[in-house]
Amino acid sequence: MFEQHSPVLPIILPLIAAPICILLGRSQLAWLFATFISALGFGISIGLMLTTLDQGVLSYSLGGWEPPWGIEVRVDAASALVLCVVTGISSLVLVYAKESIAKEIDSSQHTLYYTAHLLCLAGLSGILSTGDAFNLFVFLEISSLATYTLVSLASDKRCLTAAFRYLIMGTIGATFILIGVGMMYMKTGTLNMLDLAARISEYDSSRTLNTGLAFILVGVSIKLALFPLHMWLPPAYTHAPSAVSAFLASTATKVAVYVMVRFIFTIYGAEYVFHTMGMDTILLVLAIVAIFKCSFMATVQSNVKTVLAYSSVAQIGYMILGISLVSTLGLTAGLLHIFNHALMKGALFMAVGAVLLRTGSVDIKAFQGLGKQMPLTMAAFTIAGLSIIGVPLTAGFVSKWYLVTAALEQQEWTVAFLVLAGSLLAIIYVGRILEAAYFKNPAEGTTYKEAPLLMLIPLWILVFANIYFGIDTSMSVGAADTAAQWLTQPSSSPATALSVNMGGATQ
């Protein structure tokens, strides 16, 4: 009987699990419960992905009220793809978190950590599944509030300033999105995304709608840390607990990229955003500046978590670059990079968390000689690092390949060249850390044990995923390609959404 409810389950399971988690009280129990719920969500998301690829869009009416009067949950290939990323990474991070937070978060707050994690998961899943613009804002608020809490949980007190900064920027971003949604409502009288799309196409050049779009794009850009609105991200990812950095770096900003794709392609329409408003050039320029400026910033940091954080901003540049190419192939590349980047950044932050656990530091000096002392952790770091650079046989290569192909398809030779040049900077910032780990001797008299098994297992699962999706691309590229085709050609998407409305639900 759960089958027909599956589109809504990834949202409501963690949502009801969060309060239960806090009632459980004991941290061990909360950990088991949260991991179980998250894994369940992952299983359902995979099921959703297979169903959408097979049968088309899934629509579910909350409360039995048909849209646009009620709220609709609408899962298509793009939602299902990112949903798999989010729930999958969340499950791995939760397994990893038990050992990791033991050192980084005060033991009285472990239950709060799991509760906030589940709330964040519920919020992110809600953003990905909903078919309603205002409902998206509500879930954005849940995930954001939980995120600020997660960042502030570290026992290192510098996380408080970072979380506060994130809170202020994030709230401005969310407010801008709300203003934009309000303007759309004012002009169309609806909040359902498909209904909005149909009614927006009737008004081509309304100042209210243009302004609404501008507010939404700026708001989402803050959330996804698009250059130059990324200043909140490096301190937040640096000072957050490692498990939180791993989770957020591979999910939160990706979900914001998804929101941008949703607003551009599903609601306003690519024609409107790119041709009428000319947003493609602005996004392209910002993406390229992000890639170079932030990759460069990553090469000069001494804190390895800061290196990874700046690298994240640069990698987000690649995703936006794909979107701004205004083609199905470009969008495929962007969506594919959401998936692949989650795999690599998750693994990198997990490896750094393991180093922090053993050495007590994430400074590049702490990595000296770790290649011998923590061989498994550093091998994982190396493979994920190669994936960031885009070495063949890793997932990162596939992303870069599709980006370059998409740029060449549009005759954008310079863009293709710049994508490749950006990888050179990645070689430098990854290389510096590998050099310290493998070619420098450890400080005298220090010996460190290998990371605990409970951290190594999720880490290596991600590393194997990096290799697997670098070799067998049929699954990841297939899903991204289907998602991009449905997004760019709304007419070709299955017109009759597979309705899972129950009988007697509507009157």
Next chain:
Amino acid sequence: MTELIDLVLLGMLAITALRIIFLKDLFAVVMLFGIYSFLSALIFVNLDAVDVAFTEASVGAGISTVLMLGTLALTGRKEKTNNHTTFLPLLVVVITGAALIYGTLDMPPFGDPDNPAQQHVAPRYIQDSPQEIGLPNMVTSVLASYRGFDTLGETAVVFAAAIGVLSLLGLPKHEKAAIESGLKSHLVLRVVAKLIVPLTLLFALYVQFHGDYGPGGGFQAGVIAAAAIILYALVFGLPMATHVIQPTLLKALAAIGVLIYAGTGFASFFLGGNFLDYNVLASDPVAGQHIGIILIELGVGVTVFAAMLSIFYAFAGQAERANIQ
């Protein structure tokens, strides 16, 4: 006439906002924020949005003011001088303001019944909700049933906020042999508070259960009930308040409210409907809607009450600790 009232109120709103920007005394700023909220509430009344006005008055002017004062008790009331350059922020604000004005140039005429917002989705709510849901207050119908999923989300937002504050500040410990604190010497205050607290709690219950018929509902009721206990804590001291409602109980209550709401959703699920479809909760759909709405409003009320009060406890507990040291 309503236009004139609107103009006067908006003018006062602008003056209040300007004053807030230039004042350095944060205590006065908090008071002005309260005034700002009351003025907004009046504008909402003038727009016939009584439910929104009620929420704005109780949340914006009431509980937020108390929480901000709680913050000031910890941080001090003078604004620190700011050495940052103001040029860039000013530029950003001017551009944002200009964009907002530009966006309103094409806005549908104010209050016109032919506006899209009045013509597209709303007519169904107005025409069919009396038969489909059977509540005289359509606002409750929309927020609790048609868009009940949003309200579940909002309840989770309140819960998430409480989790955030608890993780940062922690709850005060409940001590049995508490020292008498509070405003012991203010006899008038103590007598008046004793009179007002029970009446306020009674009013909160009225707002909670009358939300189906008039303005009100779980959000406002939760806030009003929390305000009653906060008043008690302010006059008789935090230890007395934690003696009445223990902090650990509050933490559980905040979770239980969300559980009631989401649990109602799951109940309709097991009775064969979609998530949050209240029609299946009873043999008669309209009766089912009533049961569902009462349950979820209760969930909202419990979570909002517990979240607001625990946030206050967390602030007041910090202040108390600071005083002892």
